[in-house]
Amino acid sequence: MPTDSSIDARAQQIVDEFALFDDWMGRYEYLIEMGKDIPRIDDAYKTDAHKINGCQSNVWVRADTHDGRLRFTGDSDAMITKGLAALLIRVLDDQPPEAVVQADLNFLDDIGMREHLSSTRNNGLQAMVRQMKARAARLSAA
């Protein structure tokens, strides 16, 4: 674990990791590997309430708080989508809700994946970001 666990620091670490790959295939493989380590949502929560609208594959993300910090779990039936969810969770998990609401997630542009994703999948990624932030905002207000 890095000593600095801020959202920006974690994002930078992911950017550095993706920079090790000079071809898109390697980046995909790495993304798929990341998906395998996703903190998995309990099947009981795979309901419409936790489904992300806007993705063409099924993807669920659940937000909870623990000691004032957010805990995200998720899953998807498509592995690339699951990798993208894992990427976001890695950056946003165990953060104060306010930090997630305010997070600048420009790192998604810097990992060289966006240009390889179709616009529908990019829309799905944006939907994931929006809904994770919306859940953080709700938990922050609660």
Add this chain to the structure above:
Amino acid sequence: MAQAPPADVSFDVAAVRRQFPALAQEVYDDTPLVYLDNAATTQKPQAVIDRLQTFYAEENSNVHRGVHRLSQQATDAYEDARRTLAAFIGAPSPETVVFTRGTTESINLVAQTFGRSTFQDGDEIVLTAMEHHANIVPWQLLQRDIDLTLRVVELTDRGALDMQAFAEALSPRTALVALPHISNTLGTVNPVADVVEAAHARDIPVLVDGAQAAPHRPLDVAALDADFYAFSGHKMFGPTGIGVLYGKAEHLAAMPPYQGGGDMIDTVSFERTTFAEAPHKFEAGTPNIADAIGLAAAAQWMMDHDRAALAAHEDDVLAYATDRLSQRPGVRLVGTAPEKASVLSFVLDDVHPYDAGTVLDRLGIAVRTGQHCTEPLMDRLGLPGTIRASFACYNTRADADRLAEGLDRVQQLFG
């Protein structure tokens, strides 16, 4: 499955491909495009692109009203386009060809005019389990006002229409049979002539959704005797936003107008409006003049070729691709009806269709993944979707090879 026979050597696919500028490009800067999403939309030949350019550069004007030279030219070109489309589908007269925005609008038009004026509470509409949403939702919209039942004819295990079930679905309350000529998801070619004959024996009209047939099979609506035949321009090498509804003259004459406004009227006063005859009765407002003319250029492009040879070449590529994929471990074909055209739908063991589609895309191979706007069919098959490769006359066996090689990469990555 036996190796498919080689393509008819008289068909010069390289010469055909050269006429489609979009096919020559590279995607992601460095990868030659393999375009296998033709069931969604086809690429356009230079003849169509040029025709649109000429219209806008030299002929652009509104139709049917102007007395000036350009308006007369545009009117002539627009009505010539109708004649060309009538010839393309074997319609008995140009007046039976209504320009619409496409198949979807054509079916909605029939529902909202023919359906609304002739269906009664208790009537039944017979559809098939392979229906595109465009041939489901218009009838459901009508159910808000008329107590209609939709009867769905099931498919065989191979994805063919169950003709026994079809015969049993017809009843004295059947007001219409509506079915696709060719399934956009399974590629099944339906025996529409048999369907029309069986329905007509009981005086039941038939609407055929020809969206997937127009680019792949010679059409003869007069011989088919269908009451309505709908298709889209962009799926047959023409522009988007234009399509055709063919209707038998007696139906079109009896059907009330669909939308109100210029071009569909005869005389208007604040007390009373009289309507133009079909087909103009159904073409309110300024029509899509340029694209109707562009669509006629596409139809003419097809008629300038040996359409039987185009179809034979496509069937060869489909058979070759089917052969290659059916031998692959981990591939399951979805839809193996005895009569098929253009479409190869499949799923991979343990690989989600979207994952496969994403990687194929990065390899320059454009396929469609998902439900293909046939959600009820996917529910019946118990699939989240399929990967669909759909071919047109410009595709080659080499394209099928690239697809197979792409699937090697997909299966390596997700295996």
